[in-house]
Amino acid sequence: MTEKAKGGGRTRRAVLFGGLGALAVGALAAQDEIRRAWWLLPGVSKPRKEGDVDSPGVSWTAASPANWRLADRPDDYRVDRIVVHVTQGDFASSVGAFQNPFHKASAHYIVRQDGHVEQMVRELDIAFHAGNRSMNERSVGIEHEGFIDRPQDFTDALYAASARLAADICRRYGIPVDRQHVLGHSEVPGADHTDPGPHWDWDRYLRMVREELARTAPPAKAG
Numbered sequence: 001m002t003e004k005a006k007g008g009g010r011t012r013r014a015v016l017f018g019g020l021g022a023l024a025v026g027a028l029a030a031q032d033e034i035r036r037a038w039w040l041l042p043g044v045s046k047p048r049k050e051g052d053v054d055s056p057g058v059s060w061t062a063a064s065p066a067n068w069r070l071a072d073r074p075d076d077y078r079v080d081r082i083v084v085h086v087t088q089g090d091f092a093s094s095v096g097a098f099q100n101p102f103h104k105a106s107a108h109y110i111v112r113q114d115g116h117v118e119q120m121v122r123e124l125d126i127a128f129h130a131g132n133r134s135m136n137e138r139s140v141g142i143e144h145e146g147f148i149d150r151p152q153d154f155t156d157a158l159y160a161a162s163a164r165l166a167a168d169i170c171r172r173y174g175i176p177v178d179r180q181h182v183l184g185h186s187e188v189p190g191a192d193h194t195d196p197g198p199h200w201d202w203d204r205y206l207r208m209v210r211e212e213l214a215r216t217a218p219p220a221k222a223g
């Protein structure tokens with residue numbers, strides 16, 4: 001395209017080809033959208049059943065569809081991040097908020113202080129939790145019941161349940177267990193939220209996730 005634009009009538013051709021370039025970019029973007037929407041065609045989407053969950057031992061309560069976006073991850077978007085949140089409220093009010101169509105936010109999971117885990121958005125889909133579109137598209141969001149300024153809210157049972165869940169997510173998508181891939185909401189680019197805050201014990205959490213992963217990962221094949 002650039003080569004052809006050289007020579008006589010250069011300016012005009014440059015304008016012409018520049019215009020075609022914009023069209024081509026537009027067409028590519030449209031193709032990208034089509035590729036991402038292929039699952040809208042009948043018969044090709046992954047089967048979904050109300051009440052299905054993505055991780056063993058978790059319960060299901062559906063978030064309002066207004067608070068998340070339909071997708072088909074990891075086929076349309078690669079999942080390579082876990083974003084850690086703190087609810088700034090109790091478990092029941094957080095579940096209620098995600099069910100409320102006017103809340104405009106959700107997360108895939110909420111971990112209660114006693115270790116119970118509620119899934120509210122399928123991992124296939126994009127929950128609105130990180131305040132950042134591309135981060136939402138690539139991540140699984142885990143909320144933890146509590147307040148960032150109350151370290152006693154982060155119970156042993158909460159850490160254990162969350163680590164078990166995070167390890168399962170890391171194993172299924174091949175996400176490395178490090179602080180680049182397992183991050184806090186406050187670390188998301190452009191974030192105006194401060195959770196999980198200074199009392200969240202990252203060293204402990206990542207150690208527990210690694211231990212859980214080592215315990216559950218299939219033994220490496222010899223040779």
Ligand SMILES: [Zn+2]
Binds near residue numbers: 129185195
């Ligand atoms: Zn958050």
